[in-house]
Amino acid sequence: MAKAFKPQVVTANDLIEGDSVFLARSGWVRDIAEARVARTAEEADLLLEAGVVAEAENTVVGPYLVEVGLETGAPVPLLRRERIRAEGGPTFAYAPEGIARAA
Amino acid sequence: MRIIDATGPIDDLWPRIGAGEPLPEAGRALVERDRLGEALASGLELGLHLPPDTEPADIEPHFGRLAMISVGFPSFADGRGFSIGRSLRQRGFLGRLRASGPVIADQFAYLLECGFDEVAIPEEVARRQPPESWLSQSAAITFGYQRGIAGRGSILDQRRARHD
Amino acid sequence: MYRYDEFDAAFVAERTQQFRTQVKRRLAGELTEAEFKPLRLMNGVYLQLHAYMLRIAIPYGTLRPDQMRMLAHIAERWDRGYGHFTTRQNIQFNWPKLKDVPDILDALASVEMHAIQTSGNCIRNTTSDPYAGVAPEEIEDPRITAELIRQWSSLHPEFTFLGRKFKIAVTGSEHDRAAIKIHDIGIQIVRGPDGAPGYRVLVGGGLGRSPFIAKELRGFLPKADLLPYLEAALRVYNLHGRRDNKYKARIKILVHELGIEEYARQVEAEFARMDRAAVAAPAEEVARIAAYFALPELPARDTEADAAETRRMAAMEPEFAAWLEQNTAPHRVPGYRAVTVSLKPIGGAPGDATAEQMRVMADVAEHHSAGELRITHEQNVVLPHVAEGALFKVWRALRAEGLDTANKGLVTDIIACPGLDYCALATARSIPVAQDIANRFAEPRRQREIGPLSIKISGCINACGHHHVGHIGILGIDKAGVESYQITLGGDATETASLGDRTGPGFGYDEVPGVIERVVDTYIALREPGETFLAAYRRLGMAPFKEALYADH
Numbered sequence: 076m077a078k079a080f081k082p083q084v085v086t087a088n089d090l091i092e093g094d095s096v097f098l099a100r101s102g103w104v105r106d107i108a109e110a111r112v113a114r115t116a117e118e119a120d121l122l123l124e125a126g127v128v129a130e131a132e133n134t135v136v137g138p139y140l141v142e143v144g145l146e147t148g149a150p151v152p153l154l155r156r157e158r159i160r161a162e163g164g165p166t167f168a169y170a171p172e173g174i175a176r177a178a
Numbered sequence: 179m180r181i182i183d184a185t186g187p188i189d190d191l192w193p194r195i196g197a198g199e200p201l202p203e204a205g206r207a208l209v210e211r212d213r214l215g216e217a218l219a220s221g222l223e224l225g226l227h228l229p230p231d232t233e234p235a236d237i238e239p240h241f242g243r244l245a246m247i248s249v250g251f252p253s254f255a256d257g258r259g260f261s262i263g264r265s266l267r268q269r270g271f272l273g274r275l276r277a278s279g280p281v282i283a284d285q286f287a288y289l290l291e292c293g294f295d296e297v298a299i300p301e302e303v304a305r306r307q308p309p310e311s312w313l314s315q316s317a318a319i320t321f322g323y324q325r326g327i328a329g330r331g332s333i334l335d336q337r338r339a340r341h342d
Numbered sequence: 343m344y345r346y347d348e349f350d351a352a353f354v355a356e357r358t359q360q361f362r363t364q365v366k367r368r369l370a371g372e373l374t375e376a377e378f379k380p381l382r383l384m385n386g387v388y389l390q391l392h393a394y395m396l397r398i399a400i401p402y403g404t405l406r407p408d409q410m411r412m413l414a415h416i417a418e419r420w421d422r423g424y425g426h427f428t429t430r431q432n433i434q435f436n437w438p439k440l441k442d443v444p445d446i447l448d449a450l451a452s453v454e455m456h457a458i459q460t461s462g463n464c465i466r467n468t469t470s471d472p473y474a475g476v477a478p479e480e481i482e483d484p485r486i487t488a489e490l491i492r493q494w495s496s497l498h499p500e501f502t503f504l505g506r507k508f509k510i511a512v513t514g515s516e517h518d519r520a521a522i523k524i525h526d527i528g529i530q531i532v533r534g535p536d537g538a539p540g541y542r543v544l545v546g547g548g549l550g551r552s553p554f555i556a557k558e559l560r561g562f563l564p565k566a567d568l569l570p571y572l573e574a575a576l577r578v579y580n581l582h583g584r585r586d587n588k589y590k591a592r593i594k595i596l597v598h599e600l601g602i603e604e605y606a607r608q609v610e611a612e613f614a615r616m617d618r619a620a621v622a623a624p625a626e627e628v629a630r631i632a633a634y635f636a637l638p639e640l641p642a643r644d645t646e647a648d649a650a651e652t653r654r655m656a657a658m659e660p661e662f663a664a665w666l667e668q669n670t671a672p673h674r675v676p677g678y679r680a681v682t683v684s685l686k687p688i689g690g691a692p693g694d695a696t697a698e699q700m701r702v703m704a705d706v707a708e709h710h711s712a713g714e715l716r717i718t719h720e721q722n723v724v725l726p727h728v729a730e731g732a733l734f735k736v737w738r739a740l741r742a743e744g745l746d747t748a749n750k751g752l753v754t755d756i757i758a759c760p761g762l763d764y765c766a767l768a769t770a771r772s773i774p775v776a777q778d779i780a781n782r783f784a785e786p787r788r789q790r791e792i793g794p795l796s797i798k799i800s801g802c803i804n805a806c807g808h809h810h811v812g813h814i815g816i817l818g819i820d821k822a823g824v825e826s827y828q829i830t831l832g833g834d835a836t837e838t839a840s841l842g843d844r845t846g847p848g849f850g851y852d853e854v855p856g857v858i859e860r861v862v863d864t865y866i867a868l869r870e871p872g873e874t875f876l877a878a879y880r881r882l883g884m885a886p887f888k889e890a891l892y893a894d895h
């Protein structure tokens with residue numbers, strides 16, 4: 076049986092800055108909450124294509140689709156890796172505040 | 179396919195003989211490895227194309243008959259050809275040495291230093307990377323640390339000269 | 343310490359300028375991402391989970407105070423105020439922007455540093471013993487050899503597009519603190535038949551998906567033959583190493599598939615054929631480099647008064663006494679010690695240091711360690727030349743910045759790779775696992791009671807955290823979307839190197855600290871007086887530990 080389609084967003088890294096970015100209506104954004112969500116396989120293909128075009132235009136690097144849940148209203152990635160990535164930083168208090176706290 | 183050497187773009191003087199194509203009657207021909215026997219028996223001015231899994235020692239006996247050797251680079255990231263080139267030179271090959279494949283301008287200096295004279299690159303690479311890039315990249319680093327490298331001054335030798 | 347001459351300076355400046363051009367050409371579309379990626383990697387620039395990452399070379403782990411201060415400056419100006427010291431004696435910054443990297447490289451060049459070949463399929467930063475030039479039993483300072491290799495391997499035209507990365511480590515002591523047996527090539531300085539120093543050369547070690555302990559390639563290599571021999575070894579690898587599968591492209595697989603005898607035969611044949619004199623470094627050049635690594639002039643001290651003073655302070659300050667005992671090591675000059683600054687505070691991220699901490703370490707090194715710092719394979723910092731009489735002062739200065747954790751070599755001195763919190767390749771987190779374990783064993787007395795114990799954690803099979811050679815190794819994998827941790831016991835990265843054995847099925851994230859505690863308790867219950875964890879495991883084998891871990895599962 077074909078896997079049931081799950082809503083998806085397109086992510087990549089900004090070429091110049093390196094930050095994780097998500098494709099929104101207004102272009103690439105840092106906050107996944109603003110990302111455009113594909114609700115069908117066809118929509119997902121179109122979104123990814125837009126990502127590939129942006130890569131060819133040297134705006135972003137490595138676009139790919141991420142499955143998300145929409146229970147909270149905003150898209151939340153299903154995989155831990157993608158959740159950490161969407162959070163924009165490590166899961167623990169990091170430096171300098173984090174290091175100072177541990178020390 | 180575009181040919182570039184240390185002076186810039188040049189004409190391709192070496193018609194490559196495709197599989198199954200007959201060898202020309204006279205003049206130059208660049209042949210594949212599997213046609214070497216046939217080609218050696220001809221009176222042609224010979225170039226030989228080598229795949230990247232070639233053992234340089236196997237080619238050494240034919241150096242006298244080869245005016246040119248082309249080493250295949252299946253991708254710019256496959257660097258076996260650098261060792262093949264340098265090894266052919268260390269073994270005494272004095273003819274023209276070509277790197278064939280999608281190598282990039284940023285590798286030109288390394289190729290020249292390993293003993294290559296020219297590159298034969300696909301149109302797609304040539305379109306993005308103009309001849310100026312090949313020339314400027316080949317001159318980006320003046321001196322290297324290694325010794326026994328073609329065409330480039332060695333820092334180690336420069337230091338010694340300074341102290342003499 | 344090595345200083346750049348005008349040639350080194352020009353080389354690094356040209357390389358930085360070249361990278362600036364490459365970034366421009368990338369942004370203009372002249373270079374595709376596929377073409378740019380190996381170029382940026384060879385300049386230390388990765389693209390990680392959240393951002394670019396810049397890895398800066400600290401050749402053989404040796405740093406001057408002005409260089410450490412520059413790292414602090416870079417952390418504040420272009421990053422987020424901290425850096426991460428790695429198991430290969432480098433430092434990495436986790437948040438630089440690609441557009442800033444050429445400026446960062448310029449800043450580094452101004453203090454004789456660079457990021458050349460800290461990544462990519464080329465010869466990487468050559469690592470060495472953090473106690474180089476200090477250890478009493480050393481035959482010769484391995485940094486002379488490492489610097490020679492650094493220069494020879496920099497932008498080597500033949501070996502810059504290898505099948506895979508290539509790592510070399512050098513030790514000058516019998517006791518191996520550079521983990522040479524898990525390197526592509528490991529070099530040990532030994533004495534030859536006539537007593538003159540030369541090299542024992544090992545090849546084919548490495549961790550990752552298929553871990554191997556290195557095998558001996560040459561029992562004794564005269565020093566003058568080093569570079570031609572390395573060229574021969576690299577050429578055989580470059581020509582014959584596998585290119586069809588990224589996971590089989592390391593030299594360890596070639597050596598394994600050919601057999602060490604056949605690989606050695608090919609290397610020796612190539613070495614015999616080549617014009618060795620044309621490749622070898624001139625003797626004057628070796629002597630020039632060696633002069634930089636002479637032991638710095640350490641003022642003569644009243645060693646008895648120093649020792650008495652230190653004892654007096656230790657008696658008054660039990661925490662100082664513990665640190666003295668745990669974090670300082672013998673020096674070849676009487677009255678001096680090598681101090682380890684632990685970057686493993688309980689609950690911290692192993693190997694991380696803030697800009698402020700870097701500055702404090704730089705200041706202390708300037709005033710009390712002959713202007714020298716070392717980065718260790720264990721992700722700590724060493725102040726190699728501290729007079730015994732200055733130890734208390736040094737301890738107090740470090741303490742003010744939280745750099746006084748007295749846990750060198752103990753259960754909380756954990757090596758951990760960045761894992762899923764930073765790394766794009768990770769399958770599981772590793773830093774938070776290290777933090778949980780350290781918190782579990784936080785009590786200093788308990789740590790000392792357990793004794794020497796190295797825990798090493800990797801967030802995926804690539805094994806950057808060297809879990810295979812941890813006394814206790816932890817490998818995080820992904821099991822159907824859930825982090826799972828496999829435990830290995832009995833690994834060792836020193837001259838008695840061995841790969842750890844898997845205990846059995848993996849454990850969940852939350853279970854790990856408890857599992858480690860059960861392993862440790864089992865050891866404590868069964869050890870003989872004075873027996874270390876590793877020795878006990880080698881005597882007892884897996885059975886009692888397995889029993890403790892899985893009996894009630």
Ligand code: SF4
Binds near residue numbers: 762765802
């Ligand atoms: S071991 Fe894996 S997760 Fe850890 S740093 Fe290396 S590649 Fe990343």
